[in-house]
Amino acid sequence: MIATEAVRVLVVDDHAIVRRGLRAYLDAEPTLEMLGEAVDGQDAVARLTQWHVTGSRMPDVVLMDLQMPRMDGVEATRAIVRSHPELKVVVLTSFGEAERVHAALTAGAAGYVLKDADTDEVATAIHAAATGEVHLDSAVARLLARRMAAPKTGLTSLTSREREILVLVAQGLCNREIAERLVISERTARTHVSNLLGKLQLSSRTQAALLAIREGLVSPPT
Structure with missing residues (x-):
């Protein structure tokens, strides 16, 4: 990815209002581009498969909610990382979801961002994943570090x-x-x-x- 190119993002969330808010933010941020949206993990996997088969532009980062119907964020992350290892998955989480975040990281997620984070931190987390850096929220990092198996x-x-x-x-x-x-x-x-x-x-x-x-x-x- 060329440094001056906007990072392409696929947003996955079962709440329309969340997707709408993220689209408004991403559309206003010149360094980020919302390439598409999916209503749950199953929809995300299907869209990525279709884009790959048709040779369409692929996202650089998938911004993934964890709790969704049909296929949750952990299962979807595992499927995406297995089929498209070049893609980076950043999970959307809340402070109380440390166990789910740990499962998503084990499944191959590159990072996480809190749902109540400000827009600048969302951008930072997305860019960090896209460039192979690590972005950690301090409070969640402490919880996750304690839960990691040796x-x-x-x-x-x-x-x-x-x-x-x-x-x-x-x-x-x-x-x-x-x-x-x-x-x-x-x-x-x-x-x-x-x-x-x-x-x-x-x-x-x-x-x-x-x-x-x-x-x-x-x-x-x-």
């Missing part, structure tokens, strides 16, 4: 370089920024991130960031 292999399986990169991921740096910080190539940074996710049996940078918080490698965001 990886079977543990941090001891990581090399010193991988542990260093895990900390930088938790601080919200993307691969390009990690490469600049460590004076390595972006490809090497990407490889290290992929390796540490594999060793820790995690599916996203957000999960890695939460693990780093839980293990005390970094402090929760303020």
